[in-house]
Amino acid sequence: MMLTNLKVSPKKEQSQSRSFFVNIFLISSPHEKRLVLKVRSGYKDEIMFKNIPFNRVEWVTSGFLTITALLTISAVPAYFWHFGWDWFLFGVFLFYYIATGTSITLGYHRLFSHKAFRAKWPVKLFVLLFGAAAFENSALWWSSGHRKHHKHVDTDEDPYDITKGFFWAHMGWLMFRLKPESPLDNVKDLQKDKLVMWQHNWVHPISFSVSFVIPALIGYGYARLTGNLEPMVGALGGFLIPGVARVVMVQHATFCINSLCHMIGRRPYSTSHTARDSWIAAIFTMGEGYHNYHHEFEWDYRNGVKPWQLDPSKWFIWTLSKIGLASDLKRVPNERILLAETRETKRQLSEKITHIQESDNSGEALWQQVLENLEGISERLTEISNELQAAAQAKIDLSKSKIRKLQAEVRAILAQINSPVKLATV
Secondary structure, eight states, rough: OOOOOOOOOOOOHHHHHHHHHHHHHHHOOOOHHHHHIIIIIIIIHHHHHHSOOOGBBOOHHHHHHHHHHHHHHHHHHHHHHHOOHHHHHHHHHHHHHHHHHHHIIIIOOOOOOOSEEEEEEHHHHHHHHHHTTSSSSSSHHHHHHHHHHHHHSSSSSSTTOGGOOHHHHIIIIBBOOOOOOOTTTTOTGGGGGGHHHHHTTHHHHHIIIIIIHHHHHHHHHHHHOOSSSOOOHHHHHHHHIIIIIHHHHHHHHHHHHHHHTTTSBBBBSSSSSSOBBBBHHHHTTTTTTHHHHHHHHHTOSSSOOSSEEEEEEEEHHHHHHTTTSSSSOOOHHHHHHHHHHHHHHHHHHHHHHHHHHTTTTTTTTHHHHHHHHHHHHHHHHHHHHHHHHHHHHTTTOOOHHHHHHHHHHHHHHHHHTTTTTHHHHH
């Protein structure tokens, strides 16, 4: 939700504003450690207050994020305490969580930002209405920022750059505007879509209506029909539970992809960026947790490509394609996926070989044996890479059995690399 544009301050002031986040939230340099020591010595309020760039605060957005969070941890428990649990309101909450969360992952992200598939207008209308109800601004604005994130990941041009620290990547980039609002010049394709532009122009009335007014009316109608609650109590429950609390939970689930999924998890496909795969994040983000894969193959309609990986958004898209509401589902060939895994495994292997060669014990018999084994494994990985590269370039689809065999071999090699005992006995 971005309603205001703040004035641009001089470069010096901009640099000071940026340093607030680096110094407070990302402790890595001696200067930052000294600052934290001062904070712990009782100067916390003075230092933080002095460094907060108040002239760069997005007051409307910051206020909304703060008030809804406070209501969720205060008013919602108070409601349950006074009026008790109601399964109908919880059911409305679940529907809204899935509808708004999927509208962000399936709609804003995979459909509009990455064009991973095509959708008929009923699907577009649904994700635009319920995507607005997530209070993450319009699909046009969201997609523009996300495309910049992929293009400039882990740099100063990345809107939610993780190198500025957890808080900045999670929500600080929304609460503070350190740079002038950049033009929406990378979404010209979406600007040709009438539904997208309609939502962009009316996003705030749509957001409040779908997110707060309709749940309150549902709660009111439910109370009137059943008599389980007073009508106004039902309306309040609809406003607070599937309304306010759900908004907070969906927003922070999305925010975790920008923050936690660039800090915690595995990087099986590439270490050239900070994006990581996290099965835990996938649970509450409709499958968005496999972020390392996504940053390598952003145009794939899937995030979780392994059979055991949880990706409800992928299943929804596939189902829509079977009933004629989605088409042109883009998939990365298995050869290219395995090639990325093989190259990353080979990179880890090269690091181990270099480490052993540079160690003081490199001349000992055991280390020499390990080194010879590693070099033999490296040659086999090169052979696999060349085979996959040739298949990808020639657009040849290897058989499923062949792919499975190579996958098993690469995983076995990775296990050997991470086991000193196995390396010494290969």
